Amino acid sequence: MDAVKRYFRSPAAVAGLILLLIVIAMAISAGWFYPRDPLALAGRPLVWPFSNPRFLLGTDNSGRDIAAQIFYGARISLLIGGVATAIAILIGILVGAFAGYYGGWVDNVLMRITEAFQTLPNFVLLLVLVAVFGSTLTTVTIAVGVVSWPAPARLTRAEFLSLRNREFVQAGRTLGMKNIQLIFGEILPNALPPVIVYASVVMAVAILLESALAFLRLSDPNVASWGNLIGLGRDVLRVQWYVSAIPGIAILVTVLAVSLVGQGLNDALNPRLKGR
Amino acid sequence: MRILSLAGRRLAASIPTLILILIGVFLLLQFAPGDTVDAMMAQMGGGDAATAKELRKFYGLDLSIPAQLGNYLWRLVRLDLGFSSIYGKPVASVILERLPPTILLMTASLSFAFFFGLVFGVIAARGVNRWPDTLISTLGLIFYATPSFWFGLMAIVVFSVYLQWLPPGGFEDIGVVRTGIWRALDIASHLVLPTLTLGLIFLAIYLRIMRASMLEVLNLDYVRTARAKGLDETHVVTRHVLRNALLPMVTLIGLQAGTMLGGSVVVESVFSLPGLGRLAYESVVQRDLNTLLGIVFVSALLVITVNFIVDLIYARLDPRITAEG
Numbered sequence: 001m002d003a004v005k006r007y008f009r010s011p012a013a014v015a016g017l018i019l020l021l022i023v024i025a026m027a028i029s030a031g032w033f034y035p036r037d038p039l040a041l042a043g044r045p046l047v048w049p050f051s052n053p054r055f056l057l058g059t060d061n062s063g064r065d066i067a068a069q070i071f072y073g074a075r076i077s078l079l080i081g082g083v084a085t086a087i088a089i090l091i092g093i094l095v096g097a098f099a100g101y102y103g104g105w106v107d108n109v110l111m112r113i114t115e116a117f118q119t120l121p122n123f124v125l126l127l128v129l130v131a132v133f134g135s136t137l138t139t140v141t142i143a144v145g146v147v148s149w150p151a152p153a154r155l156t157r158a159e160f161l162s163l164r165n166r167e168f169v170q171a172g173r174t175l176g177m178k179n180i181q182l183i184f185g186e187i188l189p190n191a192l193p194p195v196i197v198y199a200s201v202v203m204a205v206a207i208l209l210e211s212a213l214a215f216l217r218l219s220d221p222n223v224a225s226w227g228n229l230i231g232l233g234r235d236v237l238r239v240q241w242y243v244s245a246i247p248g249i250a251i252l253v254t255v256l257a258v259s260l261v262g263q264g265l266n267d268a269l270n271p272r273l274k275g276r
Numbered sequence: 277m278r279i280l281s282l283a284g285r286r287l288a289a290s291i292p293t294l295i296l297i298l299i300g301v302f303l304l305l306q307f308a309p310g311d312t313v314d315a316m317m318a319q320m321g322g323g324d325a326a327t328a329k330e331l332r333k334f335y336g337l338d339l340s341i342p343a344q345l346g347n348y349l350w351r352l353v354r355l356d357l358g359f360s361s362i363y364g365k366p367v368a369s370v371i372l373e374r375l376p377p378t379i380l381l382m383t384a385s386l387s388f389a390f391f392f393g394l395v396f397g398v399i400a401a402r403g404v405n406r407w408p409d410t411l412i413s414t415l416g417l418i419f420y421a422t423p424s425f426w427f428g429l430m431a432i433v434v435f436s437v438y439l440q441w442l443p444p445g446g447f448e449d450i451g452v453v454r455t456g457i458w459r460a461l462d463i464a465s466h467l468v469l470p471t472l473t474l475g476l477i478f479l480a481i482y483l484r485i486m487r488a489s490m491l492e493v494l495n496l497d498y499v500r501t502a503r504a505k506g507l508d509e510t511h512v513v514t515r516h517v518l519r520n521a522l523l524p525m526v527t528l529i530g531l532q533a534g535t536m537l538g539g540s541v542v543v544e545s546v547f548s549l550p551g552l553g554r555l556a557y558e559s560v561v562q563r564d565l566n567t568l569l570g571i572v573f574v575s576a577l578l579v580i581t582v583n584f585i586v587d588l589i590y591a592r593l594d595p596r597i598t599a600e601g
Contacts (some may be wrong), residue, residue: 112408113296115293116296116563121534121575123539124556124575126538129304131563131565132304157408211423216557230425237437239438246421248430252421
């Protein structure tokens with residue numbers, strides 16, 4: 001309860017939470033405000049924002065409503081960000097837990113693989129994965145998750161290294177508990193808080209990675225995504241720069257909200273480190 | 277000498293990592309739809325099955341996958357990265373042509389981010405929780421959340437379209453032949469916006485780390501001693517605090533090298549710079565898998581090199597590393 005109180009005492013954390021709730025509300029209400037397909041033609045192309053009450057944020061190069069694409073784009077960004085983060089954290093926890101708990105050759109092998117993933121630039125690996133498996137919503141989400149797990153794995157491993165010889169683990173061992181029970185039942189719950197806080201960083205990066213991929217037209221072209229829209233707007237950048245500008249602000253706000261919430265959680269859970 | 281042998285040992289340890297990456301990506305690319313011969317046939321405008329078979333045999337693509345992998349690794353030892361059917365040149369020379377813009381861009385962005393991250397980090401830490409700190413920290417958060425490609429596009433709109441101060445893209449002006457200093461200045465003016473765009477997110481990261489590490493070091497006993505000796509504040513910060521506070525920053529360069537290379541893929545596409553990143557993007561779009569694999573190899577090599585240099589700098593900044601056995 002203390003942590004919740006500490007969280008709400010920080011104005012930045014509260015602002016982040018409000019922004020995040022707004023983005024979530026946009027994602028939920030998209031179908032309600034804009035029942036039509038956001039990628040369907042809606043009117044004349046390149047209508048400037050605030051010039052036509054029917055299209056509050058104007059229309060893009062082919063006459064699709066930008067506001068509708070922003071609302072539906074919130075769904076895609078949160079979906080890809082959330083699922084990719086879950087995948088990355090899950091792989092990271094498994095790899096980090098086994099490496100940290102068993103040590104020895106298991107640790108050696110797993111850390112070599114982690115190092116390989118960290119040595120290869122993650123965006124280059126993302127390009128390779130998209131080149132091989134194609135760019136549908138599912139493959140892009142999995143690919144973003146697969147390139148993002150090394151950092152959580154290292155974090156989990158460090159936590160396990162410091163916890164694995166504590167008294168409560170030794171007590172469990174003398175009680176005859178199996179390794180798997182010790183890892184997931186005893187150590188993991190104690191190792192989890194910093195990893196969960198770090199998930200916000202993973203999610204922020206995942207949203208940025210997907211939008212960059214979409215901007216390069218290597219993500220799923222059949223969904224309304226903010227990155228896709230920025231890529232389209234690039235063709236009319238010289239005059240109708242708003243087509244690219246608006247979805248960029250949406251990405252900025254979402255990533256900012258996720259980082260602020262993460263930082264707020266971190267400060268609330270580790271009050272000793274506040275201000276760092 | 278000790279420094280070199282220590283860093284050299286780290287370098288040797290990265291060779292298995294490199295081999296692991298190559299084997300992994302090589303096997304991954306076996307799942308890709310279509311091979312080099314398919315790409316070549318498409319370039320030639322089609323052909324019959326017999327020609328395709330002949331070509332596969334010529335390029336060793338009819339062998340089993342382990343044999344192909346062995347061949348590839350053996351050719352790599354001789355620095356032969358294979359042949360790019362799209363560019364009609366050996367992959368090594370295609371990559372070598374594209375390397376200078378990327379290295380220039382990365383060095384410039386890193387210097388920009390490191391220098392201003394350091395300066396702003398120090399200013400923020402000196403005025404902790406007062407308005408300069410709040411302003412700098414807020415800006416840092418916003419920079420961190422800004423998608424680089426979007427920032428690049430907006431910078432083009434402002435500085436190239438409206439103000440017309442800087443060129444919107446390309447590596448140099450190909451309309452006019454320039455030599456010497458004028459050519460260098462021309463290239464520099466083309467690189468201003470890409471450098472800012474790529475460096476922005478790293479500036480945000482560096483200033484945050486610098487601020488945290490300054491705050492930590494400022495509270496240590498030896499700093500109090502230095503102040504008690506009667507040294508003025510500037511002297512304490514520059515001579516005593518900075519050197520120790522810089523260590524996490526230097527570590528970060530090594531950790532971020534890969535991210536920066538990845539970021540240059542996007543930035544080079546925005547500013548149509550003929551660099552390695554843009555080559556990576558083109559080879560994905562054109563399904564030039566030989567080139568893609570070569571880029572994977574070279575970018576891993578680049579990251580390893582950066583880390584080697586970071587090890588050297590680190591040992592230089594922190595004598596404890598070489599003192600301990």
